[in-house]
Amino acid sequence: MDFLSDTVTLSRMQFALTAIFHIIFPILTTGMGIYLVVIEGLWLKTRNPDYYLHARFWAKFYVLNFGVGVATGIPLEFQFGTNWAPFSDAVGNFFGSVLGFEASWAFMLEAAFLGIMLFGWERVNPAIHYIATILVAIGANLSVVFILTANSWMVTPAGGDLVDGKFMVTDYFQALLNPSASTSVAHMFFATFETSLFVIGGISAWYILNDRHAAFFAKTLKLVLAITLIVAPLQIYVGHISAELVYRYQPAKLAAMEAQWESSPAGKPADWTLLALPNKKTEKNDWEIRVPGALGYILEFKKNLSEPVLGLKEWPPENRPQALxxxxxxxxxxxxxxxxxxxxTLITALQWLRGKLSDENIAKQRWLMRAWMFSAPLGYVAVETGWIVRCAGRQPWTLYNKIRTVDSASHLPATNVLTSLICFAIVYALLFMSYLYFGSRIIRKGPNFELPIPGVEANQPAINTTPGQFVPDERPIEAQQ
Structure with missing residues (x-):
């Protein structure tokens, strides 16, 4: 229990808690924002009321995640001043400005147009409303750009150097466009989008499995599937590029990710451990399942790597990632x-081609619907574990190879940090229970099919009498208007 008296460890635990909890909510807003743009665009193009009702229904999840995300994100950034003041003082002229851009550009853009997106359906022109939805989605995803740019700079610092303990920026754009920035932004973008798609698909599968508006939610599931067929392979490809960047710029992190203790020289096949149990004390794996020569194919699609794969023994223990x-x-x-x-995605697409996702058959695919429900939270797990690898793998550095974590923490009494850590844990537990309560309530209640459709008079005969079955309005244009 020595960590209870270690300010640095407690500050790291507090930041990890707030970051891991906070990221749950922006994941859905960034990805679902794009989905809402797609679904509203389909409504404007086809005037199918189902798309309008889908947009209104899924927007409820957006605003729920936005609200909790704001509440949990503000304390996260304040910790740079409270718990990590030496780090903020050293790099604030660049790092602080990028986080400032996220707040003043991305967050304010999203917040400014969110009210129009939520409450302007019957108050503004449909084109204006659609522009508001697009701007909300842009604002949410700009947050990804700025936050990942700042975090990437911590991994591959560029654009200046440390002078008397402070990072002096000589080329601001070089710092912004640091070597890992674009790939990191793309990786996180696809991660949030894919996670959101599977959440939407999983909730839709729950409705189908419970025979609640099956045809209506089948439309969502098929749309999600069509988009995921593009997004899922792209995410794997971008992830591969990210691994290549780790190989090039963070060899110690790669060695930890692959439990490689011994170096493999250039031109020699590098082995890959499928599973292993690394042991820091003995500096070897207690057991492992090794695939000879496979790491070369994974990193560069060829057996012999052009550069050596360095093992953990190349660095002194204090310079290696510790949480192997x-x-x-x-x-x-x-x-x-x-x-x-x-x-x-591939299995579901095959079922679609076989006609198993038609309105008559989709409810019978119970195993497939259960699989989608099971898949709904997995994207969150992947994002969280990815961030753990990213941040724990950067240790023992806050700014890679320049500022150590132990030198970045504020000199606070350990009891103060422990008290705030406990308070955060309690408040976040209450927030999470509230989030689950309101989220499940939205799901139980379901879509509101009584909503008036913009451009359709209240006393006009219903064109779409059954959710999920769209009947085109064949009346003269004058009558429709």
Whole structure:
């Protein structure tokens, strides 16, 4: 229990708690924002009332996640001033400005147009409303750009150097466009989008499985599937590029991710451990399942790598990532989920081609609907484990190879940090229970099919009498208007 008196460890635990909890909610807003743009665009194009009702229904989940995300995100950024003041003082001229862009550009853009998106359906022109939805989605995803840019800079610092303990920026755009920035942004973008798609698909599968508006939610599931057929393979490809960047810029992290203790020289086949149990004390794996020569194919699609694969023994123990088991297995969990979700997409697409997802047959695919429900939270697990690998793998550095974590923490009494950590844990537990309560209430209540459709008079005969079955309005244009 020595960690209870270690301010640095407690500050790291507090930041990990707040970051792991907070990220749950922006994941859905960034991904679902794009989905809402798609679904509202389909409504404007086809005037199918189902798409309008879908947009109104899924927007409820957006605002729920937005609200909790704001509440949990503000304390996260304040910790840079309270718990990590030396780090903020050293890198604030760049790192602080990027986080400031996220708040003033991305968050304010999203917040400014959110009210129009939620409450402007019958108050503004449909085109104006659609522009508001697009701007909300842009704002949410701009947050990904700025936050991942700042975090990538911590991994591959560029654009300046440390001078008397402060990072002096000589090329601001070089710092923004640091070597891992674009790939990291793309990786997180696809991660949030894919996770959101599987959440939407999983909830839709629950309705279908319970025979509640099956045809209505089958439309959502098929749309999600069509998008995921593109997103899932792209995410795997971008993830592969990310691994190549780790190989090039963070060799110690790669060694931890692959439990490699011994170096493999250039031109020699590098082995890959499918599973292993790394042991820091003995500096070897207690057991392992090794695939000879496979790491070369994984990293560069060829057997012999052009550069050596360095083992953990190349660095002194104090310069190695410490949480080896955590890094190693979180990395494999993330990869396993990525391939599982891609496989789910492929299997469902085959069922669609076989006619099993028609309105008459989809409710009979009970095993497939259960699989989609099971898949709904897996994207969250993949994102969380990915961030653990990213941040724990950067240790013992806050700014990679420049500022150590132990030198980045504020000099606070350990009891103060422990007290705030406990308070955060209690408040976040209450927030999470409230989130689950309101989220489940939205699901139980379901869509409101009594909502008036913009552009359709209240006393006009219903064109779409059964949810999920769209009957085109064949009246003259004058009558429709």
């Amino acid at each position: 088991g955590l890094i190693y297995y979180c990395f494999r969990i993330m990869i396993g989920i990525g391939f599982f979700l891609a496989g789910m």
